[in-house]
Amino acid sequence: MTLLAVLSACGSSSEQAASTTPSEAATTQAAPQTTPSPTPITPAKAGAGDPLTFLYSCGDLLTTDVVEAQAKGGCREAEAWGGTISAEQQAILDFLGPAGLLEDEERLVSLYSHCAYEDFENGYYGPKMDHAASNWEAAKALTMACTEHPMIAELTAEVDRVAELPHIKNEREDKVRKENGQLIEAGSYLVGTEIPAGVWQTVSDKVSDCYWEISDAQGNTIDNNFISVSPQLEVTVPESAAGFTTSGCGKWRWLR
Numbered sequence: 294m295t296l297l298a299v300l301s302a303c304g305s306s307s308e309q310a311a312s313t314t315p316s317e318a319a320t321t322q323a324a325p326q327t328t329p330s331p332t333p334i335t336p337a338k339a340g341a342g343d344p345l346t347f348l349y350s351c352g353d354l355l356t357t358d359v360v361e362a363q364a365k366g367g368c369r370e371a372e373a374w375g376g377t378i379s380a381e382q383q384a385i386l387d388f389l390g391p392a393g394l395l396e397d398e399e400r401l402v403s404l405y406s407h408c409a410y411e412d413f414e415n416g417y418y419g420p421k422m423d424h425a426a427s428n429w430e431a432a433k434a435l436t437m438a439c440t441e442h443p444m445i446a447e448l449t450a451e452v453d454r455v456a457e458l459p460h461i462k463n464e465r466e467d468k469v470r471k472e473n474g475q476l477i478e479a480g481s482y483l484v485g486t487e488i489p490a491g492v493w494q495t496v497s498d499k500v501s502d503c504y505w506e507i508s509d510a511q512g513n514t515i516d517n518n519f520i521s522v523s524p525q526l527e528v529t530v531p532e533s534a535a536g537f538t539t540s541g542c543g544k545w546r547w548l549r
Contacts, residue, residue: 338375347405348374362409371406373398385437408439413448429461475547481538495526496544503542510535
């Protein structure tokens with residue numbers, strides 16, 4: 294009994310020793326280190342004596358150089374980045390004419406954004422899709438703004454070609470007429486101040502529910518007419534008239 298007790302005690306001691314023997318430490322592989330992307334360098338803003346400048350954000354590139362932005366690609370809409378509207382930029386705004394509530398700077402930002410990311414061959418204004426024929430003014434404005442675009446020659450050629458299409462010629466002529474007070478819509482106009490006297494013709498080939506009136510300086514009616522339906526109209530506004538009022542006739546174009 295004593296021997297068994299001793300052997301049992303020895304066995305317990307051996308097992309305890311074995312259980313307390315430390316196992317070989319597990320080795321773990323270190324996680325790979327990632328290099329953070331460099332922060333884009335923001336160019337300095339243009340000064341007051343410089344033309345209105347635009348900042349192009351193209352992935353990890355911030356630049357005011359439109360050629361550099363074109364080469365990089367993937368650019369978002371630009372933002373104004375200092376400077377003032379130059380004579381060349383003002384000429385573009387004058388060409389486009391009034392644009393409702395949009396500020397001049399906003400209009401130029403939108404336009405010059407296309408200079409960086411627009412593919413003229415396949416894009417909205419491109420020759421292959423012939424959008425210049427339906428949006429000639431916008432395409433023409435791009436030729437004035439995007440002079441460094443790699444496809445500017447192709448776009449310019451397309452703009453020049455479609456400029457001679459009949460509907461574009463009419464649009465261009467009507468724009469000049471409107472600027473000179475020779476294209477009007479519904480409203481009342483002072484003759485000699487806001488519109489010239491002479492022969493006026495409705496733009497539409499058909500008019501309906503149309504009323505026009507010629508008045509003198511006292512507001513008395515010299516001549517008027519209400520047309521239920523009629524082909525294209527012509528009305529002569531005399532030099533002696535002071536006012537011309539039109540409603541429901543559509544646009545009128547001054548002829549002579």
